[in-house]
Amino acid sequence: QVQLVESGGDLVQAGGSLTLSCAASKSIFSRNAMGWHRQAPGKQREPVAEITSSGNTHYADYVKGRFTISRDNAKNMVYLQMNSLKPEDTAVYYCFVQSGLTLDWGVGTLVTVSS
Helix, strand or coil, X not given: CCCEEEECCCEEXXXXXXXXXXXXXXXXXXXXXXXXXXXXXCCCCEEEEEEECCCCEEECCCCXXXXXXXXXXXXXXEEEEECCCCHHXXXXXXXXXXXXXXXXXXXXXXXXXXX
């Protein structure tokens, strides 16, 4: 099992930027994929972005062009750069790592975007 700790969540005005970080407790070099989901108040958790071990990225349509995911295997870190933030981006953001059929999750970090 991999422990994940997210950081970087904050209160920001619409149009602003934030970078979220996720630190993994073990080497992530061989992991299949890492990424981010989010859960807004009263809504179901939804995917945001994913990056494979080879660096291929995938984004949900609602963040495409605004968010960028990256990973640093040497530091066991994954990042989410969020630009042009909107109030509807307000949510708890969760980091995950996939190893085979196993998904490990962090406890989340809160992003609040004010209008």
